[in-house]
Amino acid sequence: MEASKVIHAIYTDDDVLMSAVKKVKAERFHIEEIYTPFPVHGLDKAMGLAPTRIAITAFIYGLIGLTVAIVMMNFIMIEDWPQDIGGKPSFSYIENMPAFVPIMFELTVFFSAHLMVITFYLRSRMWPFKNAENPDPRTTDDHFLMEIAVDGNAEVLESLLADTGAVEINLVDKAH
Template structure:
């Protein structure tokens, strides 16, 4: 659903950080910031919560490890035990390499799937971005126009070096 946003376009990342801090100090909620590369410190400046992806990764890893260990133990130890020179059928040390590989595989695939799902990314998805230049050399701060003091927001953006401020109806 498209909505009206105040968009401040910058051409450097340092003033973006200052502008974000100043806008939040003056009581404006930042909707989103768009940039061609990750800006370090922006998460804290925007007050973004930490990503929960590491937790998802841990869960997938645990699932992978359990699956791998149980699978090998069940197949070789219980379902069809083989007598190989009288050695124990449940040869735990032999299960280590495959358990490790399956753990890594499931963690990686599960986490990346979660990441794509959380961001709403899939092949052919329409990008929700305010300006095409944010993947090249421009940075954009988006603030919901509804309930915001447009003139004051524009003043803060300009003061911190926004080279362009516009109000547009876009889907973000």
């Protein structure tokens, strides 16, 4: 198992962290990861991360849910077991569609929400009973940690991070 060096810079304020990220990116250093106790607005943009495509998957999953609802209701209520409920004829799907709209809506939302959660967990590799990959337990409470790969420039990087307001800077081995 190969190990590489990374620097963990710890901050106690999210505004200081944001300005530090901008300074580190301006100096063309690659930030591996940032661990925060809560979402920090604008951090993804400051790090230069690509926008998420979860909205596209949500739309696709909603269409799948709508399709399942239409096919299911057509089969159950029109083809398999048509019933005269409240005087409504069951001869065609179109004639009964106003009664089916709530079911179509609910299955669209159900499929979209549940499949989005499953996709998010699989994409971010957060499945049940997975051990935490958090390098410092303080980042679950009130500290922010910036992890930067070291490529023979530890002294320069440590000096830059000290200037950005890091309260603690640690050089550690990270196993791949």
